Every structure is written in C-alpha cells, then in structure tokens.
Amino acid sequence: MLQSNAIMFGWNRPITGREGMAAELFMHTVNFFEKLKRANSLESFEPIFLVDHGGDLGGYFLLKGTHDQLDTLKSNDEWVEIVMRAGHSLTGVGIIDCFTGTTVPELMARWTKTIPSH
Numbered sequence: 001m002l003q004s005n006a007i008m009f010g011w012n013r014p015i016t017g018r019e020g021m022a023a024e025l026f027m028h029t030v031n032f033f034e035k036l037k038r039a040n041s042l043e044s045f046e047p048i049f050l051v052d053h054g055g056d057l058g059g060y061f062l063l064k065g066t067h068d069q070l071d072t073l074k075s076n077d078e079w080v081e082i083v084m085r086a087g088h089s090l091t092g093v094g095i096i097d098c099f100t101g102t103t104v105p106e107l108m109a110r111w112t113k114t115i116p117s118h
Contacts, residue, residue, distance in 0.1 A: 002106055003067035004097035009083075010060035012092030021089040029082050033063065041069055056092050064100060 014022035026047075036042040042065045049059040063070065073079050086093045099107050 002099070002103060002110070004070065004099055005064060005067060005103055006098035006100045007063040007070055007073070008060050008094075008096045008098050009063065009086075010057055010092070010094050010096070011086060011090040012056045013058045014090055015088075018089040021085075025082065025085050025089055029061070032078055032082065033061065036073070041065075041072065043069070058092075062098075070097075 030047065033042060033045040037045065042063060044064045046062045047059070048062060050057060063073070065073070083093070083095065
C-alpha cells in the first residue's frame with residue numbers, strides 16, 4: 001500500500017491585527033518541529049515563504065517523515081493546538097498529506113496505468 005510521507009501545513013497571510021499572534025505561533029511551531037526532529041519523531045521540516053504572486057498561498061511548512069511518524073503527529077495534542085491557533089491568526093490554513101521522494105515514481109506509475117487509451 002502506498003502511504004504518504006510528508007505533510008504540507010500551509011497558510012495565506014496573517015489576519016489583520018493578528019500579525020503578532022501569527023509571528024509568535026510561527027516561532028512556537030518551529031520550536032515544536034525541532035523538538036520532534038530531535039526525538040526522531042519527524043525526519044525533517046522546512047519553512048517556506050512565497051513571494052507575492054496573486055494566489056492564496058503565502059507560505060508553508062513541509063514536514064517529512066514515515067507514515068507512522070506523521071500519523072502520530074496528527075494526534076499530538078500540541079500539534080492540534082497549533083492548528084487551532086493557526087485558524088485564529090492566519091487565513092487559508094490547510095493541511096495536506098503529500099507524497100515525496102521514492103513514492104512519487106510509484107504513484108506516477110499507478111496513475112499512468114489508469115489513463116484511458118483512445
């Protein structure tokens with residue numbers, strides 16, 4: 001069974017008047033991910049900020065780990081609180097399971113098998 005091995009935790013921009021809350025939450029979230037990485041509960045994380053481009057995605061964290069690590073993360077009380085706080089200080093919050101690395105060719109091979117022939 002093909003399983004996701006990454007999470008994209010994205011947002012658009014801070015809610016007007018809550019920029020300070022968003023900045024504090026960002027630093028708290030980085031510290032939380034660093035703690036998980038040190039405990040081998042997460043393989044890696046990378047914060048990414050996008051330049052203004054007219055879209056509704058301003059930035060995201062790309063979290064990588066085993067499917068089990070990421071499943072455990074999703075039920076972690078601190079993670080749940082971070083996501084809830086993000087909803088209070090950021091617009092467009094989204095959490096998406098992703099496939100990276102060696103799972104991509106496998107997923108692509110499966111996808112190409114489903115393409116209807118003419």
